[in-house]
Each structure stands twice: as structure tokens, then as C-alpha cells.
Amino acid sequence: MLSHPHEVFLEVAQRLSFTKASQALFISQSAVSKQVKALEEHYKTGLFERMGSSIQLTPAGLKLYQKLLQAKQLQQELHQEMSELSTAFAPAMHLLIGASTTISLYVLPPVVSAYLRLHPNRQLSLKNRNSDNILRALLDHEIELGIIEGIHKVSNVTYTPLLTDDVVAVCAAHNPLEHRTLEVHDLLTTPLALREDGSGTLAVLEEALARHRIKLAALPVRVRMGGTEALKNFVRVDSCLAFLPRQAVTKELASGEFSEVKINNFPLKREFNFIQRKGTENNAPYKDFLLFTKRYYSQKA
Structure with missing residues (x-):
């Protein structure tokens, strides 16, 4: 000096x-x-x-x-x-985070990359499961921060909104359903491919059907697939109609590989929320990641 x-x-x-x-x-x-x-x-x-x-x-x-x-x-x-x-020589800090399939595959990768560039002495493990299993992992202390679809009525969990996404009905190109507009009652005669129980995407569909007094069991479901990518791959080679997050099919819709099938008076929106065990909300590195992710997507909005 x-x-x-x-x-x-x-x-x-x-x-x-x-x-x-x-x-x-x-x-x-x-x-x-x-x-x-x-x-x-x-x-x-x-x-x-x-x-x-x-x-x-x-x-x-x-x-x-x-x-x-x-x-x-x-x-x-x-x-x-x-x-x-x-x-470089500071002890690495390891974050344990879990997220539902859509978030893990399509929302978090760019955020995690940007976050780790900003914090090179931190490491992050990300569990990819459906919403029910991410909630269970949080309660079992397998993770310290989760991101799931919707809000589950669990008293010792706090919820912080992240973003909103649509669930859309899609079919493969050249499917007879392509470019059609359906009514809700048409779902009673349309072969469907859906996600597994515990999926946030499936929960949104069930809630929307309930508003029209239709039970999921009444629909002609031909197959249940565990995971978004598995369901997408099935739709590519089959004539079924599937309900998938818009975030997951943006590229396929843009390229024409998939076609969105409109259903009148049947909005399917879902909220993605951070979840934390009550009392852990001020844990510094996780609070930092939560705020970083919210800023990342608010800037892109």
C-alpha cells in the first residue's frame, strides 16, 4: 500500500x-x-x-x-x-435442494449454472422427483429447500411463490386431434396418456375436472407415465392426447413436432412454490438461493 x-x-x-x-x-x-x-x-x-x-x-x-x-x-x-x-481454498458449502420434474428439467438448470458461477465455493445437489415425493424428502430432512407445484396442506411447511405455468393438452403432429378445439366432455371419449399419481401436473388436471364434476377415473386413460420426458416420448409415437407443462413442450410446439389442442373453458394453470420447513426460512445459503432464483425469473418476465 x-x-x-x-x-x-x-x-x-x-x-x-x-x-x-x-x-x-x-x-x-x-x-x-x-x-x-x-x-x-x-x-x-x-x-x-x-x-x-x-x-x-x-x-x-x-x-x-x-x-x-x-x-x-x-x-x-x-x-x-x-x-x-x-x-478457492474456502470450505465448500453444499446445498441440498429438491424440485419436481418440470422444475428440475426446464426451470432450474440455467439458474443453478448462473448461481454457481457467482458462488464458486458452493456445491449443489438436486433431487428430481414428483411434487409429493419432494415434499416428503423435505419433511424427512433429505433436502433443505424444495420447489413443487401447488400447495399441500402441511402445517409445518412454509410456501414462497416462484412462478406460474400452464398445463396444455398436446398431441403429436398429424394426429387426428391436431388443430381441433375440444369441449370438456370430449375428454370422456378421447384416449389419454397422463402422469403418475403424486404428479403436480396430474393434480392440476384433477382439480380442473372436478370443477366440471368429472372424475379422473371416468376418463379413458390408456397409460400412466412416471416423468415428463417419458410421457413426451410416448406421445411422439402414439395417438393419445397428453397433458404436459408448457415449459416442457415449448421447443416441440415451436418446431411443429407437437400440436396444442385447445379445450374450451378448461384453463389449467399451476403455481410453482418454494417449500421450507418452518423455522428454517432464514438459513442464509438457502435464502440466498431462493432470492437469486426469484430475481432471475422476475428479470426474464
Whole structure:
């Protein structure tokens, strides 16, 4: 770190003004002159040449100025390198997080990548299960933070909203259902492929059917698939209609591989929520990740 007289000299040399240097350093002009004079006595040579109302660096002053700039640069580089070493050798912090399938596959990957770039001394384990199993993992202390679909009535869990997504009815291209608009009662005669019990996507569908006084058991469900990707792969080769998160089929709908089938008066929206055990909400690294994720998606909204 440069001495105070050298810092004062640098300010004068950069501004070529004792008055401006004193204003920038919040000290009197006489104090600036005193520090410069002390350096001139130390080096036994003049550092500034007075030319009327202005000043110029002498050859000795210019040499000192150049060397001090190099010293400042080395000081900054050393500080940066020491900070990086401190971070590199800091004990890694391991976050245990769980999320439902849609969140794990389509929502969290870019967030986790950005978060770990910002916190290189942290590690993260992500469990990918359906919403019911993520809630169970939280209650069993397998994870400390979860993200699931909907709200389950569990008294010792707190919920923090993350984002909203649609569930859409889709079929493969060239399916007879393509470009059709259905009524809700048409679902009673349409072969369906659905997610497994415990899936948040399935829960949203059941709730919507209940509003129309239709039970899931009344529908012609040909297959239940455990996982979004498995269901997508089945739809690609079959004539069934499937209900899938929009987040999961954005690319397929854009490319024309899948077609969205409209169903009148049948909105399917779901909320993704963070879940934490009550009393753990202020656990610093998890609170940090929660807030980071909310900011990430609020900026993209």
C-alpha cells in the first residue's frame, strides 16, 4: 500500500493542480504542498516545476509518477489474486435442494449454472422427483429447500411463490386431434396418456375436472407415465392426447413436432412454490438461493 505522501503526489501529478488535488483529497492546499515538499526532500530532487499559475512534472517527478502507477497496478493484481486464492481454498458449502420434474428439467438448470458461477465455493445437489415425493424428502430432512407445484396442506411447511405455468393438452403432429378445439366432455371419449399419481401436473388436471364434476377415473386413460420426458416420448409415437407443462413442450410446439389442442373453458394453470420447513426460512445459503432464483425469473418476465 502506498504511503500517504505518495498518494498525495499521485493526485497532484494526475491533476497537475495543487488546488484540485486538495479538493479531491478533502485536505487543505497547504497540507498537499507539505506532503509534496516532504517527498522532494526525501528524494533530494524537485518533482514539480512551477510555471506561473500552472505546474509540470520534472523528469524525476515523471519517473516517480510512472513507478507509482506500476506499484498501484501490482497492488490491485495482488489483491485480486489473494481474493481468488481465499475463495478457492474456502470450505465448500453444499446445498441440498429438491424440485419436481418440470422444475428440475426446464426451470432450474440455467439458474443453478448462473448461481454457481457467482458462488464458486458452493456445491449443489438436486433431487428430481414428483411434487409429493419432494415434499416428503423435505419433511424427512433429505433436502433443505424444495420447489413443487401447488400447495399441500402441511402445517409445518412454509410456501414462497416462484412462478406460474400452464398445463396444455398436446398431441403429436398429424394426429387426428391436431388443430381441433375440444369441449370438456370430449375428454370422456378421447384416449389419454397422463402422469403418475403424486404428479403436480396430474393434480392440476384433477382439480380442473372436478370443477366440471368429472372424475379422473371416468376418463379413458390408456397409460400412466412416471416423468415428463417419458410421457413426451410416448406421445411422439402414439395417438393419445397428453397433458404436459408448457415449459416442457415449448421447443416441440415451436418446431411443429407437437400440436396444442385447445379445450374450451378448461384453463389449467399451476403455481410453482418454494417449500421450507418452518423455522428454517432464514438459513442464509438457502435464502440466498431462493432470492437469486426469484430475481432471475422476475428479470426474464
